[in-house]
Amino acid sequence: MLNKIMENVNVDAIFITDMYNLRYFTGFTGTTGVALATKNGNFFFSDFRYKEQGAKQVEPNGFQFVEVGRNSLDKVKEKIDELGIKKLGFEDLNVTFSYYKKLEELFAVSMYPLGDSLVKQRLVKKDHEIENIKKAIEISDMAFSETLKIVKVGITEKEIAAHLEYIQRKLGAENRSFDTIVASGYRSALPHGVASDKKVGMNELVTTDFGAYYNGYVSDMTRTFFVGDEISDKQKEIYDIVLEANKMAIKQVKAGMKCSDLDKVARDYIASKGYGDNFGHGLGHGIGLEIHEAPTVSPAGDIILEENMLITIEPGIYIDGFSGVRIEDDVIVKKDGCVVLNKSNKELIMIK
Numbered sequence: 647m648l649n650k651i652m653e654n655v656n657v658d659a660i661f662i663t664d665m666y667n668l669r670y671f672t673g674f675t676g677t678t679g680v681a682l683a684t685k686n687g688n689f690f691f692s693d694f695r696y697k698e699q700g701a702k703q704v705e706p707n708g709f710q711f712v713e714v715g716r717n718s719l720d721k722v723k724e725k726i727d728e729l730g731i732k733k734l735g736f737e738d739l740n741v742t743f744s745y746y747k748k749l750e751e752l753f754a755v756s757m758y759p760l761g762d763s764l765v766k767q768r769l770v771k772k773d774h775e776i777e778n779i780k781k782a783i784e785i786s787d788m789a790f791s792e793t794l795k796i797v798k799v800g801i802t803e804k805e806i807a808a809h810l811e812y813i814q815r816k817l818g819a820e821n822r823s824f825d826t827i828v829a830s831g832y833r834s835a836l837p838h839g840v841a842s843d844k845k846v847g848m849n850e851l852v853t854t855d856f857g858a859y860y861n862g863y864v865s866d867m868t869r870t871f872f873v874g875d876e877i878s879d880k881q882k883e884i885y886d887i888v889l890e891a892n893k894m895a896i897k898q899v900k901a902g903m904k905c906s907d908l909d910k911v912a913r914d915y916i917a918s919k920g921y922g923d924n925f926g927h928g929l930g931h932g933i934g935l936e937i938h939e940a941p942t943v944s945p946a947g948d949i950i951l952e953e954n955m956l957i958t959i960e961p962g963i964y965i966d967g968f969s970g971v972r973i974e975d976d977v978i979v980k981k982d983g984c985v986v987l988n989k990s991n992k993e994l995i996m997i998k
């Protein structure tokens with residue numbers, strides 16, 4: 647894969663610094679390291695802390711572990727000189743300006759910005775990646791159904807979040823895949839309402855958006871449920887519209903479809919019901935090692951879906967000061983459709 651990129655963009659080597667790309671291409675799961683892929687061998691550089699783990703992880707992926715001291719880039723520079731590298735691809739979307747200046751000065755080679763060409767290799771998931779994501783989703787599904795049991799009027803959003811996260815960890819997750827969102831009542835109009843001290847009140851919609859890491863891969867799901875016994879017509883109306891938008895979009899997903907066209911399916915439907923201005927974010931995004939990765943499923947999404955890409959479908963309606971609804975599933979793109987990986991019920995759940 648890396649050789650192909652070298653050929654395509656005509657560079658002698660690729661310098662990898664992004665932690666997710668390092669994990670993907672070298673297998674390294676630690677926090678400190680850089681890699682140099684060349685036409686004459688691949689090298690991974692890290693310090694003594696990762697000597698054993700690093701070597702074990704990167705060698706099966708074709709990288710040689712190189713232990714570095716305090717100035718880790720000196721060893722990279724040695725390799726660059728030794729192999730006569732003249733043109734080096736680097737991750738311009740990942741490095742800071744000052745780090746770039748440092749590399750340019752030290753390496754003294756022509757630096758070529760790779761843009762998103764490494765990330766794009768991660769679009770179509772491999773079998774082991776799909777397995778890990780499925781497991782992460784299964785964990786989140788189970789955490790959701792367990793957590794519903796403790797929800798009642800008066801519980802705080804933070805308590806709900808704590809349950810979701812605790813159960814995910816108990817079921818084998820390494821961590822939550824992002825800050826758990828629990829937004830109740832008027833707060834559910836905040837698309838990213840991280841759990842607060844607010845107590846769930848009577849007759850409120852509650853949106854929970856959360857996920858788990860499993861073997862480095864994420865899940866990402868959202869459900870909105872109702873607490874109380876008297877749902878208003880408007881609460882029910884927006885729930886039904888969002889649910890229908892979610893189902894309509896899922897029906898349309900298939901290989902060959904442009905992401906912006908998929909977004910349009912849900913967006914046009916929500917607009918036709920008069921809530922176009924209340925759906926202010928994209929329909930979805932890719933998931934994998936990162937919680938938000940390519941492709942972007944939005945009006946600007948120009949990537950064409952391919953089999954085994956993994957995306958979220960998460961339409962929403964948000965009405966300031968009133969309430970909001972979002973329903974999110976993770977789906978895997980197939981040749982003639984898609985498979986929804988979440989098993990959680992998405993018909994309106996009413997908790998008394």
Ligand SMILES: [Mn+2]
Pocket residue numbers: 866867958960974
């Ligand atoms: Mn999402």
